[in-house]
Amino acid sequence: MLKTFPKGGIHPPENKITSSKGIKKMTLPKVVYVPISQHIGIPAEITVDVKDKVDIGQVIAKSGGFMSSNIHSPVAGTVTKLDKIIDTSGYKKQCIVIRTDLKDESNFKDTAYPLKTTITLEPKDILQKINDSGIVGLGGATFPSHVKLSIKEGTKLDHLIINGVECEPYLTADHRLMLEKAEEIIVGIKILMFALHINKAIIGIENNKADAIETFKRIITKDDNIKIAALKVKYPQGGEKQLVRALLKREVPKNGLPLDVGVIVHNVGTIFAIYQAIQHNIPLIERVVTVTGKKLENPSNYWVKIGTPITDLVNEVGGLPEGTRKIVNGGPMMGKAIKNMDVPVTKGTSGILVISEDEASRGEPKNCIRCGECVDVCPMGLEPHLLMNLSEKGMYEKASAEDIMTCIECGSCSYVCPSHRPLLDYIRFGKNSVKKMNTSKN
DSSP states (O other): BOOOOOOOOOOOOOOOOOOOOOEEEOOSSSEEEEEEOOSSSSSSOOOOOOTTTOOOOOEEEOSSSSOOOOEEEESSEEEEEEEEEEESSSSEEEEEEEEEEETTTGSSSSOOOOOOOOOOOOOHHHHHHHHHHHHHHHHTTBBBBHTTTTTTTTTOEEEEEEOOOOOOOTTTOOOHHHHHHHHHHHHHHHHHHHHTTTTOOEEEEEEHHHHHHHHHHHHTTOTTTTEEEEEEEOOOTSSHHHHHHHHHOOOOOTTOGGGTTEEEEHHHHHHHHHHHHHHOOSSSSSEEEEOOOOOSOOEEEEEEEEBBBHHHHHHHTTTTTEEEEEEEEEEEOEEEEOOTTOBEEEEEEOOOEEHHHHHHHOOOOOOOOOOHHHHOOOTOOOOOOHHHHHHHHHHOHHHHHHTHHHHHHHHHHHHHHTTOOHHHHHHHHHHHHHHHHHHOOO
């Protein structure tokens, strides 16, 4: 029987229409818009000025503190503006605008690097290099990786879990990365195991990616310390707490982290970025992005420079089809609609989903019929109908007491609601209000 988490979950249509599309190199953008806050925590501090010439990989904004991350230039070019632009959050954020130097050969050199398996750095140097390279969680949370890897003395770790689940419908960036860079990912895993003094690793992959499972099994036939676990196709299997429960049967505390049960979890994209940084001295300046949608002319996966305008990606796949209603940053379950296509790709952009009018239409919200379906599918054991009501009425103290902050915003509740109630919208609003309330108390 395939492993999975026991509580809640759903199985929406997978729509993995780009799973057979190999990763292409995105056309070089003429201009990049690089936000200085692409991670959870403190924004980075700008270290360049207008008219400065910058090289590929140069630090252009330095980490603003421990809970922060360096930002590097994805292209060689000239800084033309330091400005506030609307990013994927929908709010205006400070940004560095760089005009690409189309005559600079470094922008066009081949970026295919040979596999390098020998680990030459010491553990402390590996962790420092990860910090210097601006690596954050590429599964969507964008938590600075050096913070996650800063383990307090006395903490007992026995497992590294690699998240190759990619349970979000439509998205295939991680799937393709596992197929095309499996050997590099295995080296990246060994780098982290060495740095953290962990001798057991598990790669969790949903069973709809049988080719990725077989690829990894073929590579690690002689390595008893790295295991592959096939998981039942069930959303949201990729949530950290759900994955730890599925693979190790350990329950992460309600307000805790996998670290509390001796586990550290990293996304496969993050592992590959760590490999690139340690073995080839390449900071996080590009990532794989799925550009997809049922009506797109040529949906595919691309290596995309951080800061590339989303309009460039959409043009790359043939432009916006007629009848487009929404453009979503991420997948249909946890992604968020963007206001316009000038928004840039950031470190946390795993996909761009173009949705047509008929797909995007929501049913007319009606009164709750107390069916309990939202409770049945909640993987965190919450009561979404109650949390929505409390948020709607501004009862944030009560919402906090009902554990609204433990919601992982998977959207399962909204998906199954027969009354089409905007449960997740109100819960997100309630969470933000509780955060503000708690901040004002401190």
